[in-house]
Amino acid sequence: MSRFVWGEVTGRQWAVLAGATFGYGFYYVCRLSLAVVKAPLVSTGVLTEAQVGIAGSALFFTYAAGKFANGVLADRLNLRLLLALGLVGSALVNLALGCTGGWLIFAGFATFGG
Numbered sequence: 001m002s003r004f005v006w007g008e009v010t011g012r013q014w015a016v017l018a019g020a021t022f023g024y025g026f027y028y029v030c031r032l033s034l035a036v037v038k039a040p041l042v043s044t045g046v047l048t049e050a051q052v053g054i055a056g057s058a059l060f061f062t063y064a065a066g067k068f069a070n071g072v073l074a075d076r077l078n079l080r081l082l083l084a085l086g087l088v089g090s091a092l093v094n095l096a097l098g099c100t101g102g103w104l105i106f107a108g109f110a111t112f113g114g
Helices: 009-030 033-043 049-076 080-100 103-113
Strands: none
Touching: 009 033, 009 049, 009 080, 033 049, 033 080, 049 080, 049 103
């Protein structure tokens, strides 16, 4: 078995590590945005606590299902394409969440955000 040597890590390997780390981090920033805006949504009367809870539950249930489905897809598709589409999709869903008027539409977009 060969030993790992820091000096032998190439620039491309560092770029791949940085891209994967930041990509994964941005996914979670997009997914956890509901936790950040929960209190202001309730305190300003935009949504009730029950409505925010339903939207949050929908997000995390679809997140759990998506972990399984995306794992299967990642085995069969191009990972770069899957990561890029997922990041763009998460960003678009978060933009749509900010533009919704009704709580059912909000819950629907939160479901797609999962």
